[in-house]
Amino acid sequence: MAQLSLSRVGHRQVSRVYDFQPVRTLAVTIAFTTTITVPGVGQRPSCGPTRQPKQLPPASALVDSSAAIMELQAARVLRDSMQFTMLVLAGDSIPLIHAIDSTDHLAAAVIARSVWPQKPAQLWAVRLDVTGGPTPAIAVARATYCPPELTAASSQPVRMTIGVERTTVTSGAYGLPPPPPRLYTVFEIQVTERGDVSNVKLIRSSGYDAIDQQISQHIWQDKYEPALIDGIPIPAVYRTDKNSARP
DSSP, rough: EEEEEEETTTTTEEEEEOOOOOOOOOEEEEEEEEOOOOTTTTOOOOOOOOSSSSOOGGGGGBBBBHHHHHHHHHHHHHHOEEEEEEOOOOOOOOOOEEEGGGGGHHHHHHHHHBBBOOOOOOOOOEEEEEEEETTOEEEEOOEEEEEOEEOOOOOOOEEEEEEEEEEEEETTOOOOOOOOOOOEEEEEEEEEEEEEEEEEEEEOOOOOOOHHHHHHHHHHHHHOOOOOEEEEEEEEEEETTTOOOOO
């Protein structure tokens, strides 16, 4: 729309044209909705060897090898090659012995009677390799640890509204405000040997308390496949940034 104005300069008549663009001011309510997947959750890293104890002790520090082999021979359960997991729970001193091959459960009970008490510490585990034949022996190796894994029902992304803002937008001059920055959080989750969440701790905030609380509430509802050591379910601490401590 244009408006014409006339004015005189000397003896000349000058025309000036003023262009007016219609400006509309809109009050807009913007809801920022995003799909949030807690970093790292739902993607189980590959299983790998245990890290504790840092240095593998000799078999003589864990078990009375001579007594164990003699008793295995007496019970006629000693085979050419057998493997057992020696697991020490956090704060406990009496190791647990599990047969990796279920047919060796009687032999596991025999070895359990020959293990030495250990100094209470954090959870750790090793593997005992027992060989028969003419020179029976017991050697120590690393056990295999698998971290917790979200069940399929719990691994779906969560869609949530992360903020509602009322703003004024001038048509033709400015666009909508930019989207919010990418959110990043880190949580430490304690998972029981049954796969239940027993504790959730915020390590790094997204910067929005409401969002941190929503994610935390969602994590509490999750269900996991528990952590495993040589197939044995154990309690574990899991961090969503994949910096979980490995026993």
